[in-house]
Amino acid sequence: MSAQQFWDNAASMLAVTEKHPFLVGMVDGTLSNDSFKYYVVQDALYLGDFADCLRRLAESACSEEDSKQLQASAIGAGEAELMLHGSFFKEWDISAEGAKQMPHTLLYTSYLKRVVATRPHKQGLAALLPCHWVYMHVGQCMLKLREGLGECTNRPPQFDAWIDMYGGDEFEGKVKAYIKLVDAECKVATEEELKEMQEHFNMCCKLEHMFWDQASNQMEWPNLGGM
Numbered sequence: 001m002s003a004q005q006f007w008d009n010a011a012s013m014l015a016v017t018e019k020h021p022f023l024v025g026m027v028d029g030t031l032s033n034d035s036f037k038y039y040v041v042q043d044a045l046y047l048g049d050f051a052d053c054l055r056r057l058a059e060s061a062c063s064e065e066d067s068k069q070l071q072a073s074a075i076g077a078g079e080a081e082l083m084l085h086g087s088f089f090k091e092w093d094i095s096a097e098g099a100k101q102m103p104h105t106l107l108y109t110s111y112l113k114r115v116v117a118t119r120p121h122k123q124g125l126a127a128l129l130p131c132h133w134v135y136m137h138v139g140q141c142m143l144k145l146r147e148g149l150g151e152c153t154n155r156p157p158q159f160d161a162w163i164d165m166y167g168g169d170e171f172e173g174k175v176k177a178y179i180k181l182v183d184a185e186c187k188v189a190t191e192e193e194l195k196e197m198q199e200h201f202n203m204c205c206k207l208e209h210m211f212w213d214q215a216s217n218q219m220e221w222p223n224l225g226g227m
Contacts, residue, residue: 001189001194002182002183003105003129003179003182003183003186005181005203006076006126006197006198007133007201009198009202010202010205011201012200013206013209014134014205015138016135017138017208017212018137018138018141018211020138020212020213020216020218021216022035022039022212022213022215023138023141023142024218024222026142026155026159026162026163027142027146027153027159027163028153028155029153029154029155029156029159031118031159032191033092033156034218035215036156036158037088037092037094038215038218039088039212039215040088040094041094041095042094042099042101042102042211042214042215043104043211044096044099045099045101045105045109046101046108046109046211047077049109049112050077050109050128050131051074051077053113053116054071054073054074054077054128055070055071055074056071056116056117057116057121057124057125057128058070058071058074060121062126063119066181069177070181074187082164082193084161087161088158091158094130095134100150100221102214102220102221103218103219104207104210104211104213104214105211105215107210108207108208108211109205109209111127111203112128113129115127115200116128119196119200120193120197121185122182122185122193122197123193123196123197123200124199125178125182125185125197126182126185126196126198126201127170127201127203127204128168128178128204128207129178129179129204130198130204130207130208131208132174132175132179133175133178133179134205134208135166135175136167136171137170138164139163139165139167139168139171140172141167142163142166142167143164143167146160146163146206165171170201176206186205224225
């Protein structure tokens with residue numbers, strides 16, 4: 001089994017996600033700026049925990065080479081992608097400082113941190129794989145949709161910057177390098193371990209979808225007695 005089989009087994013779910021209204025709305029320009037700003041803040045909070053998970057996986061890696069790659073990925077999540085968010089913060093005069101993780105953000109990051117902290121290394125790798133691969137896939141789908149729409153659609157430049165980053169060759173190279181790490185673990189995994197890796201992969205694909213649902217609806221925590 002390989003990482004590709006994880007993806008193929010989740011194909012029906014991923015086919016729905018690639019057409020998520022939040023993503024399509026970025027391309028056709030119908031997504032509200034407020035929903036995108038909400039997303040950017042939540043994604044910045046998510047990436048902080050995601051980078052921490054990558055650093056933890058680097059500590060449990062079986063080889064120095066794998067450890068260095070995961071450390072580099074952590075830096076990428078903590079700096080390169082946040083640099084894109086930082087440009088949005090500056091342009092819109094907003095910040096993630098003092099912001100709280102909203103329900104689906106906390107659900108997603110808590111799941112990742114639990115798997116990385118309590119399960120074997122290979123399961124942690126599988127849990128973090130959808131964040132890499134789903135973003136690459138939807139970015140490439142969005143590039144094709146944007147090309148099909150041509151010049152007839154107006155969208156904020158921030159939307160184009162996001163599409164260019166996640167649909168671009170540089171990000172694809174990073175994702176493929178991560179997939180190779182998962183493939184290597186698949187080769188030495190038992191049937192039971194592969195089943196567990198698939199379960200984590202599926203769950204995080206669902207959580208990716210829910211993350212965009214949350215941004216579309218600009219979900220907030222319920223106000224219970226002013227708390």
